[in-house]
Amino acid sequence: MTTTADDRSAQLAEAGLDGQNKTALGRVLGTGSIGYAEERPDGTMTATVRIPEDELCWEPGTLILPHGGDLELTLINDDKNTHCAVLPNNGDPKIIWLVNHAKGTASINLDGPGTYYYGSTTGNDEGRGLTGAIVIGGEVPDHAKLDRPPQPRP
Amino acid sequence: MTDYVDAGAAVPMTQLSAVKGSAPATGNVDYERIRAAATEPQNWLTYYGTYDGQRYSSLDQITKDNVHRLTPAWVFQAGATGMQSGASTYSFEASPIVVEGVMYVSGPDGKCWALDAKTGEELWRYKHASPYDVSLCCGNVNRGVAVGHGKVYMATLNAHVVALDATTGQKVWDITAGDVRAGESRTVAPLLVKDMVIVGSSGGEFGSRGCLDAFDAETGERRWRRYMVPKPGEPGSETWPDDGEAWQRGGANCWVTPTYDPELELLYQGTGNPAPDFDGGVRPGDNLFTDSVVAVDVNTGEIRWHYQFTPHDLWDYDSTMENLLFDAPDGRKLMAHADKNGYFFVLDRTNGELVRVFPFVDRITWGEISPEGKVTPKVYPDEEGVPVHFWPGPAGGKEWTHMSYNPTTGLIYIPVQEVGATATRRRREFKESIPYWGAGVAVDLEDFYGFVSAVDPLTGEEKWRWRNEYPMCASNITTAGGLVFQGTPTGQFVALDAATGEKLWEFQCGSGHHSSPTVYSVDGRQYIAVPTGWGGWIEGFLPGLLGAAAGDALFxxxxxxD
Structure with a gap:
């Protein structure tokens, strides 16, 4: 193996794993770009994800939030087919139907830290690549930490 | 290109379902009512049914004579959408709560439901979003909810505790109780005592420092926290290395609901294994208060007494499972505990004095406990890289799943697992959120069996046993109808004669049992509810059925x- 982190995108392209019906039938999960949510003064976060034409993926594929809380997400379907999104949300997941060339919003609340996945739950969109990640960084509040000295992490 | 079609705003999934959205208001469930739960057997008000953990129902409509006619009244399917943590290890482990015809039950992945206990209709639903990447030793599980003060209390995989409005399922408060970056989670069913919600920690396989919390039931504010591994200088710290860091990662988590004596105002909390599980070389000493029952003053969180079942554990013998409270004929206040280590203990619950100890499994090779309580380890992982086989395996002669006590027969019915294991010590550094076992472990794929053992706790005599090809990995329950109900790993739900152990009825639920059934009645009709779904830590308690069908249905x- 000669893989390095720097050339992963090129390797995915070369191997035909970053699109539809190349080497694999669909797009390998976990590929795609990385994006960051923006934060308003009140702590609410905003971001936009879109579905490019014939890619069956979310762009960015991984959305990073600085902390848990409220996220106002704009979802755009630039594809020429109909999809949807089922999004994690404290209380009840949320769903939005995205016909061809549609744009909508979702207000969701998530705890941090941790990783959540969302997807288009029609047909097998999820398996073809329409599964995105929302990654929340940060630490839990001090009151929730164990009473012990700082410990080593991986 | 034209403007985008307006897709609007995303809506809650429940909006696109037949879920009603509200449950009828019930009479208030408060401390006094839970204390007297045995007087209203139509309801199942708290995790064990009553504070004493007896798991006994005085309902007697279903009897030895008519149980053969028992039939499903309704089935509820939990289901799942999208990716979830522990995607292959989810299990429906809960013990349903019932109040005046409304059932409150939690499932895997942060789900909680209010159901019509008579028809199964879904009244409301709550789902706490669980990160996909939380550290979970033993699967995507939750053991149930507490109900009271107009709320439903639930612990979550990402170590939150939430209070929901009992009539709508809407969140009232939400507190971060633990640190997911430190490998902590919460899987326990909360216990409501007075105006507090008692919730213990999970995370023993990741070297967390186990603790028990009491939260204000109205606000979520933490009243007290009791760590189960003392700091240097605190009582019990002499059982840990003086100059080491071992106590900081010492384990002793509290992942099973305690029992409670309202007269003594003591919680009886079982504690988990020390960490690392199998490598005692980094933690010389008895390692208090791991593998113990700890009597905790419910008002202050102070430890009144403790009894350690497996000092300096090297076999992953958590003692988190229940401490069942009962009184001797002479009025002595006792508690019974069937430990992972294969021994059954009877203690005086006022002071922790050992009354009796005896084995309740057939095969014990790890060591021996004398009738006086002296513990002698015999076989354990000691040398690096050398495999050691022992019985019981790390899931124990009995795991967290609960036994029951029938005051009419005077017997305790123990779900027994006869499964061994091999551990090979492999020392490793501690790093937060990474499993911290100190060994490679393989649980036996053959030579296993199980049984329900009916034991007289006053004498230690086994009155009968109902043997099964596979170990018993689910709680049982006993009723005034003279019955014991027990789920099996292969899906059968069976009714046994509480006096003789004779099997009187069975129903195949389609997936294995790893939960706690409850009994209730509505409009005079007696029901028995049992969540099913084979999952959780199967590789620990019965890897011989790792290939069995999963599921998540409530029968x-x-x-x-007629």
Whole structure:
């Protein structure tokens, strides 16, 4: 193996794993770009994800939030087919139907830290690549930490 | 290109379902009512049914004579959408709560439901979003909810505790109780005592420092926290290395609901294994208060007494499972505990004095406990890289799943697992959120069996046993109808004669049992509810059935109405 982190995108392209019906039938999960949510003064976060034409993926594929809380997400379907999104949300997941060339919003609340996945739950969109990640960084509040000295992490 | 079609705003999934959205208001469930739960057997008000953990129902409509007619009244399917943590290890482990015809039950992946206990109709639903990447030693599980003060209390995989409005399922408060970056989670069913919600920690396989919390039931504010591994200088710290860091990662988590004596105002909390599980070389000493029952003053969180079942544990013998409270004929206040280590203990619950100890499994090779309580380890992982086989395996002669006590027969019915294991010590550094076992472990794929053992706790005599090809990995329950109900790993739900152990009825639920059934009645009709779904830590308690069908259905049985 000669893989390095720097050339992963090129390797995915070369191997035909970053699109539809190349080497694999669909797009390998976990590929795609990385994006960051923006934060308003009140702590609410905003971001936009879109579905490019014939890619069956979310762009960015991984959305990073600085902390848990409220996220106002704009979802755009630039594809020429109909999809949807089922999004994690404290209380009840949320769903939005995205016909061809549609744009909508979702207000969701998530705890941090941790990783959540969302997807288009029609047909097998999820398996073809329409599964995105929302990654929340940060630490839990001090009151929730164990009473012990700082410990080593991986 | 034209403007985008307006897709609007995303809506809650429940909006696109037949879920009603509200449950009828019930009478208030408060401390006094839970204390007297045995007087209203139509309801199952708290995790064990009553504070004493007896798991006994005085309902007697279903009897030895008519149980053969028992049939499903309704079935509830939990289901799942999208990716979830522990995607292959989810299990429906809960013990349903019932109040005046409304059932409150939690499932895997942060789900909680209010159901019509008579029809199974879904009244409301709550789902706490669980990160996909939380550290979970033993699967995507939750053991149940507490109900009271107009709320439903639930612990979550990402170590939150939430209070929901009992009539709508809407969140009232939400507190971060633990640190997911430190490998902590919460899987326990909360216990409501007075105006507090008692919730213990999970995370023993990741070297967390186990603790028990009491939260204000109205606000979520933490009243007290009791760590189960002392700091240097605190009582019990002499059982840990003086100059080491071992106590900081010492384990002793509290992942099973305690029992409670309202007269003594003591919680009886079982504690988990020390960490690392199998490598005692980094933690010389008895390692208090791991593998113990700890009597905790419910008002202050102070430890009144403790009894350690497996000092300096090297076999992953958590003692988190229940401490069942009962009184001797002479009035002595006792508690019974069937430990992972294969021994059954009877203690005086006022002071922790050992009354009796005896084995309740057939094969014990790890060591021996004398009738006086002296513990002698015999076989354990000691040398690096050398495999050691022992019985019981790390899931124990009995895991967290609960036994029951029938005051009519005077017997305790123990779900027994006869499964061994091999551990090979492999020392490793501690790093937060990474499993911290100190060994490679393989649980036996053959030479296993199980049984329900009916034991007289006053003498230690086994009165009968109902043997099964596979170990017993689910709680049982006993009733005034003279019955014991027990789920099996292969899906059968069976009714046994509480006096003789004779099997009187069975129903195949389609997936294995790893939960706690409850009994209740509505409009005079008696029901028995049992969540099913084979999952959790199967590789620990019965890897011989790792290939069995999963599931997450709640079955409710009753006698035919005509």
């Amino acid at each position: 409710v049985f009753a006698l035919p109405q």
